[in-house]
Amino acid sequence: MQTLIWNNLTEVEKQQALARPTISTSDELKSAVQNIIDFVRLQGDQALFELTERFDKIMLDSLEVTPQQIANACELVPEDLKLAIQNAKRNIQVFHEAQKLPIIDVETQQGVRCEVLTRPINQVGLYIPGGSAPLFSTVLMLAVPAKIAGCKKIVLCTPPPIANEILYTANLCGIETIYCVGGAQAIAAMALGTETIDKVDKIFGPGNAFVTEAKRQVSQLANGATIDMPAGPSEVLVLADEFADADFVASDLLSQAEHGADSQVILVTTSENLVKQVLQSVEKQLAQLARAETARQALSHSRIFIAENLQQCIEISNQYAPEHLVVQVENARDLLPLLDNAGSIFLGDYSPESMGDYASGTNHVLPTYSYSKTYSSLGLADFSKRMTVQELTPQGFMDLAKTVERMATAEQLDAHKQAVSIRLAKMTKQAIQPIAK
Amino acid sequence: MQTLIWNNLTEVEKQQALARPTISTSDELKSAVQNIIDFVRLQGDQALFELTERFDKIMLDSLEVTPQQIANACELVPEDLKLAIQNAKRNIQVFHEAQKLPIIDVETQQGVRCEVLTRPINQVGLYIPGGSAPLFSTVLMLAVPAKIAGCKKIVLCTPPPIANEILYTANLCGIETIYCVGGAQAIAAMALGTETIDKVDKIFGPGNAFVTEAKRQVSQLANGATIDMPAGPSEVLVLADEFADADFVASDLLSQAEHGADSQVILVTTSENLVKQVLQSVEKQLAQLARAETARQALSHSRIFIAENLQQCIEISNQYAPEHLVVQVENARDLLPLLDNAGSIFLGDYSPESMGDYASGTNHVLPTYSYSKTYSSLGLADFSKRMTVQELTPQGFMDLAKTVERMATAEQLDAHKQAVSIRLAKMTKQAIQPIAK
Numbered sequence: 001m002q003t004l005i006w007n008n009l010t011e012v013e014k015q016q017a018l019a020r021p022t023i024s025t026s027d028e029l030k031s032a033v034q035n036i037i038d039f040v041r042l043q044g045d046q047a048l049f050e051l052t053e054r055f056d057k058i059m060l061d062s063l064e065v066t067p068q069q070i071a072n073a074c075e076l077v078p079e080d081l082k083l084a085i086q087n088a089k090r091n092i093q094v095f096h097e098a099q100k101l102p103i104i105d106v107e108t109q110q111g112v113r114c115e116v117l118t119r120p121i122n123q124v125g126l127y128i129p130g131g132s133a134p135l136f137s138t139v140l141m142l143a144v145p146a147k148i149a150g151c152k153k154i155v156l157c158t159p160p161p162i163a164n165e166i167l168y169t170a171n172l173c174g175i176e177t178i179y180c181v182g183g184a185q186a187i188a189a190m191a192l193g194t195e196t197i198d199k200v201d202k203i204f205g206p207g208n209a210f211v212t213e214a215k216r217q218v219s220q221l222a223n224g225a226t227i228d229m230p231a232g233p234s235e236v237l238v239l240a241d242e243f244a245d246a247d248f249v250a251s252d253l254l255s256q257a258e259h260g261a262d263s264q265v266i267l268v269t270t271s272e273n274l275v276k277q278v279l280q281s282v283e284k285q286l287a288q289l290a291r292a293e294t295a296r297q298a299l300s301h302s303r304i305f306i307a308e309n310l311q312q313c314i315e316i317s318n319q320y321a322p323e324h325l326v327v328q329v330e331n332a333r334d335l336l337p338l339l340d341n342a343g344s345i346f347l348g349d350y351s352p353e354s355m356g357d358y359a360s361g362t363n364h365v366l367p368t369y370s371y372s373k374t375y376s377s378l379g380l381a382d383f384s385k386r387m388t389v390q391e392l393t394p395q396g397f398m399d400l401a402k403t404v405e406r407m408a409t410a411e412q413l414d415a416h417k418q419a420v421s422i423r424l425a426k427m428t429k430q431a432i433q434p435i436a437k
Numbered sequence: 438m439q440t441l442i443w444n445n446l447t448e449v450e451k452q453q454a455l456a457r458p459t460i461s462t463s464d465e466l467k468s469a470v471q472n473i474i475d476f477v478r479l480q481g482d483q484a485l486f487e488l489t490e491r492f493d494k495i496m497l498d499s500l501e502v503t504p505q506q507i508a509n510a511c512e513l514v515p516e517d518l519k520l521a522i523q524n525a526k527r528n529i530q531v532f533h534e535a536q537k538l539p540i541i542d543v544e545t546q547q548g549v550r551c552e553v554l555t556r557p558i559n560q561v562g563l564y565i566p567g568g569s570a571p572l573f574s575t576v577l578m579l580a581v582p583a584k585i586a587g588c589k590k591i592v593l594c595t596p597p598p599i600a601n602e603i604l605y606t607a608n609l610c611g612i613e614t615i616y617c618v619g620g621a622q623a624i625a626a627m628a629l630g631t632e633t634i635d636k637v638d639k640i641f642g643p644g645n646a647f648v649t650e651a652k653r654q655v656s657q658l659a660n661g662a663t664i665d666m667p668a669g670p671s672e673v674l675v676l677a678d679e680f681a682d683a684d685f686v687a688s689d690l691l692s693q694a695e696h697g698a699d700s701q702v703i704l705v706t707t708s709e710n711l712v713k714q715v716l717q718s719v720e721k722q723l724a725q726l727a728r729a730e731t732a733r734q735a736l737s738h739s740r741i742f743i744a745e746n747l748q749q750c751i752e753i754s755n756q757y758a759p760e761h762l763v764v765q766v767e768n769a770r771d772l773l774p775l776l777d778n779a780g781s782i783f784l785g786d787y788s789p790e791s792m793g794d795y796a797s798g799t800n801h802v803l804p805t806y807s808y809s810k811t812y813s814s815l816g817l818a819d820f821s822k823r824m825t826v827q828e829l830t831p832q833g834f835m836d837l838a839k840t841v842e843r844m845a846t847a848e849q850l851d852a853h854k855q856a857v858s859i860r861l862a863k864m865t866k867q868a869i870q871p872i873a874k
Contacts, residue, residue: 023659084843091545091837098543099553106535108528108798116536119777121811133849165847201810216657222460226811247863251856258852285859289851333828340556345826350834350860354853355827358844359837361545362825373638374558374663376823386813388532388799389782390792391770397787400528400796406521407795410602412570414726415695416791419688422722423787426684 001267001282003275003304006312017303018320020264020369023232025213033213036184037192044194051185056130058160063196065167065178073167085169088359089140095361096145099380111396115389120150123198124383125190125225126175127157127205130182134163135206141363141378142204143173149383155179155200157186183207184214191218191225204228204378206365228382232369235264236353237322237342239313239335242270244328246277248349250285252326253278253302254295255353261297266320267304268313275304314338321370324353343372394427438704438719440712440741443749454740455757457701457806460669462650470650474625481631488622493567495597500633502604502615510604522606525796526577532798533582536817548833552826557587560635561820562627562662563612564594564642567619571600572643578800578815579641580610586820592616592637594623620644621651628655628662641665641815643802665819669806672701673790674759674779676750676772679707681765683714685786687722689763690715690739691732692790698734703757704741705750712741751775758807761790780809831864 004017039047045063053059104116126142128135139156146154156175158166159182170178179197181189187207193199203215203225212231218224236256240249249267256265269275282299286292307313314335317325321341329335332347339345343366344356356362367375376382392400401420408417441454476484482500490496541553563579565572576593583591593612595603596619607615616634618626624644630636640652640662649668655661673693677686686704693702706712719736723729744750751772754762758778766772769784776782780803781793793799802815813819829837838857845854 020659081843081847084840084847087546087837087840088844091549091551094543094545095541095551098541102539104532104535106531106798108531109524112528112792112797114528114532114798116814116816117773122777135848137844137848220653220657222457222806226808245863247859248856251852251859254852255850255856258850285852285855288855290849291851295852336554336826339824340559342824345824347826347828350829350831351827352856352860354841354845354850354856355549355829355834355837356825357853358841360549360827360829361543361551362827369659371663372822372824374822377553377825379553379823379825381818381823385809385811386816386818387776387779387782387809388793388814388816389773389784390788390797390799391784392787392792392797394787397792400524400792403521403524404791404795406518407525407574408791410518410521411572411574412727413692413695413791414728415688415691415722415732416794418722418725419685419692419789419791422684422688423789426682 001279001299001302001304003306005306006316007308017305018316020232023369025209029209029213033184033210033217037188037214037217040185040188040194041192045196048181048185048189048194051183052160052181055183056159060160060180063179063181065162065180070167070171070178073164074171076164077168081165082168085136085140085172088137089144089172091359091361092140092144092363093148096148096380101381101384109396109399111393112400113391117387117389118384119387120152120384121202122151123153123200124151125155125157125200125203127186127203127207127211128166129207129211130159134165136163136165136169137358137364138206139166139169139173141365143170143175145363145378145380146383147174149380151383153198153200155190155197157181157190159183159186184210187211187214187218191221200225202226202228204365206231228365228378229367229375230369230371233262233264234259235323235368236326237266237268237317237320237324238326238328239317240267240269240271240274241310241329242274243330244274245349246274247281248352249274249328250278250281252352253282254285254289256324257295257298257302258289258291261294263298265298265302266322268307268316269304270307270309270313272306275306310335317342321372323366323368323372326351326353341373343367343377397423398427438716438736438739438741440743442743443753444745454742455753457669460806462646466646466650470621470647470654473621474651474654477622477625477631478629482633485618485622485626485631488620489597489618492620493596497597497617500616500618502599502617507604507608507615510601511608513601514605518602519605522573522577522609525574526581526609528796528798529577529581529800530585533585533817538818546833546836548830549837550828554824554826555821556824557589557821558639559588560590560637561588562592562594562637562640564623564640564644564648565603566644566648567596571602573600573602573606574795574801575643576603576606576610578802580607580612582800582815582817583820584611586817588820590635590637592627592634594618594627596620596623621647624648624651624655628658637662639663639665641802643668665802665815666804666812667806667808669808670699670701671696672760672805673763674703674705674754674757674761675763675765676754677704677706677708677711678747678766679711680767681711682786683711684718685789686711686765687715687718689789690719691722691726693761694732694735694739695726695728698731700735702735702739703759705744705753706741707744707746707750709743712743747772754779758809760803760805760809763790778809780804780814834860835864
């Protein structure tokens with residue numbers, strides 16, 4: 001880990017030190033993904049069978065996982081793990097249910113009623129990557145809010161072989177439709193539809209470079225699908241002072257580092273002494289990790305910044321805009337009003353990132369790559385959309401008519417004005433008629 | 438206008454009848470825009486001056502509009518128009534202030550506190566197109582929520598010559614930084630930054646094909662900017678029964694048709710009689726419109742659907758997912774729970790689209806091209822982002838520790854588990870020590 005004293009850096013060096021490595025999607029990858037999408041568009045299910053055989057080395061009988069397969073998988077998940085997943089689900093459910101938006105219903109002026117209605121996105125597709133470690137926790141993070149939002153159709157795609165934990169968790173969350181297909185072909189299938197897989201409106205979930213590129217491409221197609229957010233490598237920034245426990249800080253840095261060699265790991269602190277202790281603790285803890293090699297690679301390009309004071313630590317964090325922000329300082333909560341641009345914030349010694357990754361209740365799908373400046377932590381809102389409504393009474397209409405006519409005239413939109421004038425004229429006529437009788 | 442009886446159509450014909458024309462961005466346009474973006478990236482302000490001279494035929498002295506220019510412009514706006522704009526602003530303000538999100542703060546289980554904090558996006562760029570008619574109403578729709586959200590830096594770009602109404606409205610909304618630059622070069626400048634124009638985090642606002650393509654391209658750059666939503670031609674769907682006033686319906690169809698030859702105009706009704714009257718009224722009203730030719734072109738590809746009953750009308754609308762949905766039926770509000778996938782809904786005879794376009798209080802920046810299935814009407818949320826926070830007490834941590842350890846083990850993420858175990862061990866040690874003293 002490279003240690004830098006913030007005040008010794010020039011403006012340019014500061015920017016460089018906080019810059020993420022450029023994500024370069026090769027032209028080969030782009031065109032490979034485009035070919036997969038085209039293949040799925042043209043050949044539908046057949047393309048999915050062929051691509052699964054080619055990439056996953058598995059010949060499928062059918063794309064959809066059967067209820068029997070799900071039931072069998074559920075029996076094989078250890079009881080203590082089931083209880084853990086159930087506990088996590090309860091917390092995630094409580095937190096996401098609290099995100100239900102109130103109906104907004106106001107009179108902006110007398111007789112002019114305006115509302116915001118929140119409605120579920122009807123059809124959503126959830127993607128769960130395969131690989132050696134089954135990411136069943138991500139099933140919770142996607143399925144729980146989709147269910148609470150009330151999405152009518154929820155499908156889940158994940159490549160074979162599907163881990164029992166994934167089927168158990170999906171089933172626990174009430175996901176009935178699970179397709180055994182992964183990679184760019186799964187994203188294409190959900191975005192475009194095939195004979196078996198219905199087209200969805202929006203696709204959620206993490207994945208490898210193929211999946212990420214496929215999500216990007218289908219989000220650019222006129223008849224594709226919307227996606228949750230752009231993806232980059234996972235990140236943590238730990239903000240610590242001299243009161244922080246070096247072992248805790250080291251363990252949080254390592255939690256991030258083990259995710260992948262491209263993980264971004266940053267420590268910002270006021271204490272040089274803490275830095276020394278953390279470096280020692282990292283070495284000690286690394287020895288016990290199965291993914292030590294991956295973590296070492298991530299740490300090799302990670303950075304430690306020594307700041308003048310807490311205020312400067314906060315500025316560095318806000319500028320970097322981390323996905324995860326772990327705050328281990330005395331009275332961590334006092335910093336909260338000043339912290340900005342973070343996906344999720346972990347306050348104090350007993351809120352390590354892994355608590356939020358699994359079970360505190362917050363969502364672990366978060367904006368990376370400084371997107372926390374504009375994107376939000378995944379939440380109920382992402383499975384919903386807001387429609388506005390207006391309803392004017394005749395009197396409300398009349399009171400606002402002149403305003404709209406005047407503005408439409410100034411914008412040279414005659415028909416917009418006429419839609420008001422024609423109503424006004426008829427109302428005046430109707431109001432006069434009774435007297436004329 | 439082509440009239441179709443919904444029940445007479447096959448499934449494929451139904452889909453075709455509701456399909457939007459493909460938006461085809463030519464390769465020429467794409468590369469022209471890319472060149473402009475590259476030019477601005479490399480040459481900064483100089484590129485903006487040159488491109489303004491080339492496209493707008495104006496040699497600028499400076500990019501930023503001076504306070505004196507703004508003051509002069511404000512004097513030239515007629516008093517009655519000022520009052521109209523002020524009235525509209527008040528309503529927009531009331532409606533968007535009502536959208537402030539409550540703080541969410543829950544204990545998901547004892548000792549596990551989770552929160553959602555809403556924070557303004559720090560730096561936003563607003564784009565207002567030029568052209569013959571000054572779209573000052575869009576200034577209200579972008580600037581009012583940006584201000585309420587609390588965005589720290591708000592800049593506005595619009596091409597020369599800038600209409601007095603735009604400067605007046607921006608000033609009224611408290612926008613202090615206005616740049617006299619338009620087109621793809623304005624989008625590039627806001628996304629990348631130049632000597633004069635600071636880079637922003639997110640760009641909002643409508644524009645021509647160049648602006649739309651530039652927004653798309655900068656949203657795909659790793660160091661570009663996020664954008665409000667994808668853009669397509671403006672649309673209205675009027676849903677009417679036999680009680681609707683044909684003149685009102687016709688005027689609402691024409692309000693949309695005058696926007697552009699590519700505007701999408703749809704009438705869905707249960708009443709053949711209404712269709713006849715509407716067609717007659719459209720002809721009559723067209724005669725009085727300055728933009729009659731544009732409206733005629735839009736109407737030439739517009740469609741009327743005759744449905745069996747209101748239920749079918751609703752299904753058609755939900756499937757089409759219009760930007761604007763005007764509901765002129767008896768007891769319009771009764772339909773509201775069944776209506777879905779619309780940017781903004783206008784209920785009843787006295788809520789024409791132009792009321793929402795200008796002054797009811799709702800936002801007129803809305804998802805087109807069926808994006809209302811997943812995107813929302815522009816609102817306060819779009820100028821904000823949500824961060825989550827978690828804080829566990831030592832007891833809360835201990836209660837949740839086993840759950841997280843068990844899940845991390847199953848996902849083979851050792852370091853995630855270790856971040857919990859290492860804390861647990863220290864807590865146990867500390868708890869035992871007092872007894873050992």
